[in-house]
């Protein structure tokens with residue numbers, strides 16, 4: 432079986448196929464528009480207000496509190 436091209440992109444959140452009309456791309460990863468929301472508060476995001484860390488999406492507020500704050504803590 433030859434590999435398929437052009438139809439096999441998987442959403443970075445739910446891992447299901449992403450079709451063009453519902454596609455949002457961020458950091459070279461495709462997402463469904465409906466999956467493109469903050470992991471913490473589920474607020475819908477857009478390309479102007481999202482933040483991304485290790486495949487997870489956050490709003491700016493939760494990126495600060497969930498990612499930046501943790502990363503600046505002293506490592507255990």
Ligand SMILES: [Zn+2]
Nearest residue numbers: 442445463466
């Ligand atoms: Zn999805």
Ligand SMILES: [Zn+2]
Nearest residue numbers: 469472490493
């Ligand atoms: Zn949030």
